[in-house]
Amino acid sequence: xxxxxxxxxxxxxxxxxxxxxxxxxxxxxxxxxxxxxxxxxxxxxxxxxxxxxxxxxxxxxxxxxxxxxxxxxxxxxxxxxxxxxxxxxxxxxxxxxxxxxxxxxxxxxxxxxx
Amino acid sequence: xxxxxxxxxxxxxxxxxxxxxxxxxxxxxxxxxxxxxxxxxxxxxxxxxxxxxxxxxxxxxxxxxxxxxxxxxxxxxxxxxxxxxxxxxxxxxxxxxxxxxxxxxxxxxxxxx
Numbered sequence: 762x763x764x765x766x767x768x769x770x771x772x773x774x775x776x777x778x779x780x781x782x783x784x785x786x787x788x789x790x791x792x793x794x795x796x797x798x799x800x801x802x803x804x805x806x807x808x809x810x811x812x813x814x815x816x817x818x819x820x821x822x823x824x825x826x827x828x829x830x831x832x833x834x835x836x837x838x839x840x841x842x843x844x845x846x847x848x849x850x851x852x853x854x855x856x857x858x859x860x861x862x863x864x865x866x867x868x869x870x871x872x873x874x875x
Numbered sequence: 876x877x878x879x880x881x882x883x884x885x886x887x888x889x890x891x892x893x894x895x896x897x898x899x900x901x902x903x904x905x906x907x908x909x910x911x912x913x914x915x916x917x918x919x920x921x922x923x924x925x926x927x928x929x930x931x932x933x934x935x936x937x938x939x940x941x942x943x944x945x946x947x948x949x950x951x952x953x954x955x956x957x958x959x960x961x962x963x964x965x966x967x968x969x970x971x972x973x974x975x976x977x978x979x980x981x982x983x984x985x986x987x988x
Contacts, residue, residue: 794975803879803964803978819975851918853976863909864968864976868918 762787765867767852773873774842782837782870784852791857793835794819794864795827797848804851810835842874877902881965881979888955889987896950896982898965903943906968909976910939910950913962922963923950927970955986 768783786793791812796804806819810829824846826838835854839846852867878901888894898908907926911919923932923939925948931940938951952959962983966976 796976796978801980803980804966804976805978806975809975863921863924864966865921866911866919871916 764788765852765854765865767850767867767870769870770868771871773875774839776842776844776874778842779838779840780842780872782839782850782852782872784835784837784867785833786835786852786854786865787833788854788856788865789832790854790865791832792855793829794853795825795835795837796851796853797821798851798869799848807837807850839872844874846872847874848872877905877967877969877977879965879967879977879979881963881982883982884980885983885985887985887987890955890957892955892986893951893953894955894984896952896963896965896984898948898950898979900946900948900967900977902969903946904970905943906970908939908941908948909966909968910937910948911964911966913964913981915961919964952984955984957986957988960984960986 765786794809795807798804805821808827810816816827850870853864855864880899882897909924910922913919925932925941936953941948962981964981965979
């Protein structure tokens with residue numbers, strides 16, 4: 762298994778541009794998450810999904826959108842990028858509720874908005 | 876609202892020392908607690924997972940304990956090595972429908988030869 766993969770690894774955006782961060786997992790996990798990590802801080806939840814077609818907001822959803830058309834993919838869309846969105850973005854997944862299992866993380870996407 | 880705190884924020888030790896990293900959380904209604912390692916510019920590697928019903932977990936030189944009633948966990952690293960240098964993050968999984976992780980801000984560890 763490749764686990765959780767993310768693309769791109771790095772990206773520089775100008776203010777007002779848009780982009781999609783890709784996330785794919787091949788473990789047939791139902792639950793998927795997007796977190797952001799600002800320098801010197803822990804991770805904060807942006808959006809999550811409990812299955813294909815079901816998504817919901819986390820703590821810091823403003824400026825982002827997600828979709829979940831398949832079990833494997835959970836892309837994160839940034840519309841009208843702002844400097845405050847400069848961060849490292851991590852996608853994560855877990856098999857499902859009450860599983861007692863670990864949450865698996867992708868390698869991250871480092872985004873700079875200038 | 877669940878808050879997770881890690882102390883100290885940074886720690887520098889000589890090689891060979893045993894050390895303890897601390898994690899505290901405000902709400903004991905957790906499903907489990909996970910310790911991660913993060914190397915600079917890299918993703919998160921899961922080290923240990925402790926279920927809410929467990930007291931400790933061990934993996935090699937690492938031992939993690941959990942005291943849910945007092946809202947505390949410790950990560951004990953025995954015989955530290957320079958390769959242990961990294962940031963260590965503690966995260967609790969909430970006992971709610973979507974079971975998100977709430978993270979601490981991490982302890983940055985430097986082990987010098």
